[in-house]
Amino acid sequence: MVQILNSGSNPTSGLGSNRLSSERVRRKNEARRLEILHAAARVFRRRGLAAAGMREIADEADLSPGNLYHYFSGKDEILLFCQDRTLEHMLAAVKAACASKVPVAEQLRAVMSAHVHCMLDELEGATAHLEVEALPEPLRAPIIAKRDAYERAVRALVAQGMKRGEFAAGDASLVTRAMLGAVNWTARWYRPDGARSVTEIARSLSDYLVRGLAAAPSTRSARTAAVSGVRK
Amino acid sequence: MVQILNSGSNPTSGLGSNRLSSERVRRKNEARRLEILHAAARVFRRRGLAAAGMREIADEADLSPGNLYHYFSGKDEILLFCQDRTLEHMLAAVKAACASKVPVAEQLRAVMSAHVHCMLDELEGATAHLEVEALPEPLRAPIIAKRDAYERAVRALVAQGMKRGEFAAGDASLVTRAMLGAVNWTARWYRPDGARSVTEIARSLSDYLVRGLAAAPSTRSARTAAVSGVRK
């Protein structure tokens, strides 16, 4: 299901050039906006955030550069929406997982899997998710907050599993970041024409990441630090 | 040990404005260049690659903007050297690890640990390592090649462990990327004033990542795909 643009806790409520007009035109306007967002997402994906120009986004959306500003106040706002949508999806996923009654390991796998899908499936401009610093100060704060909420939720899952003894004890915070790093990184190397499907990747990856949490006692021998004697 | 700038298989050999002059001045020149690189690395770290301007880099290195171009042909070259140095270190680490006679798991931990140090320790501008696309086409190729060589080396280690039965069988390529994603991601969240030291982070992280490779039979139950029913 494609969620409506101005739903939930969207960070910016008043924007663009929308007067309260006929419901008919508002619908059309909203739809056009979504199209533009998808076009922008596509450009972000293939060009990278920085290299994606407004002119190219406009072109991709079959719009004149000037007209683009009729729908969005600027590049920042487009980016904001892309990131917000992605985070919204991820938050929904973690919420859904927590609500289920399966073991924590299973929940975590579900979350990681959803995260991967979020990053790689066509629809979204999830590449933008990786570059939070691109947003100007004022817009950044709400996105950061939302991202932190997501990370906190995942970390809570990890911690819960540790507490229950389902996972080995450890630094939940660190492990969470490791997991998120691994899944976020997929956007960097995934190519649609690759050998593995998104679903396969999601499955294998979440399997691996959760496996590392296993409660089995770590049988690490004395660490030979000498091996990595590369640094000065 | 700090390796000399123009050593090994550096991608660009003729650059800047270096005539063959007195050995004395050549030394000084080289030293100054390293200082500049470190200054640039610092700016990259705190501003992010895109936001780091030549003027700021020059200022950080106590140089005038114009003078900066006496040492480097441009921003691209600075970036190139930063990335090259980082990769050079990582390659050395993986080489050293492979040469040791410890179990593959131990080798991998050493590599991952070195990688983390490379990303987080002061000296390097490793943040730049994350944004390969920032380089213009001609300069990018050799860096990509080097990065791929590194990834290939790590993958070989993973595959070797799997073949020997030390690790569970699986997609070595995928797992490798997951591991690299996790360690690369550290540059995003690490803060020098955090609770954990770089060494601790390196240790915990590499422990976790290698643990997920364990040969223990995966006891995954039938996957309840319904849990992640967030996507359309």
Add this chain to the structure above:
DNA sequence: CTAAAATTGGAACCATGGTTCAAATTTTGA
């Protein structure tokens, strides 16, 4: 049908930031 509102196009504006330039200063080598 017609006037107002919404939409559209594309040229022009302008801030940012990488880069160049020519002259001033310092260092080098004899």
Add this chain to the structure above:
DNA sequence: TCAAAATTTGAACCATGGTTCCAATTTTAG
């Protein structure tokens, strides 16, 4: 000490790309 080479500076140049403007066109509403 002196001339040539190297270094340094800060202003100016210029390409890029986000943004603004306004006139032309289409759509809406009475």
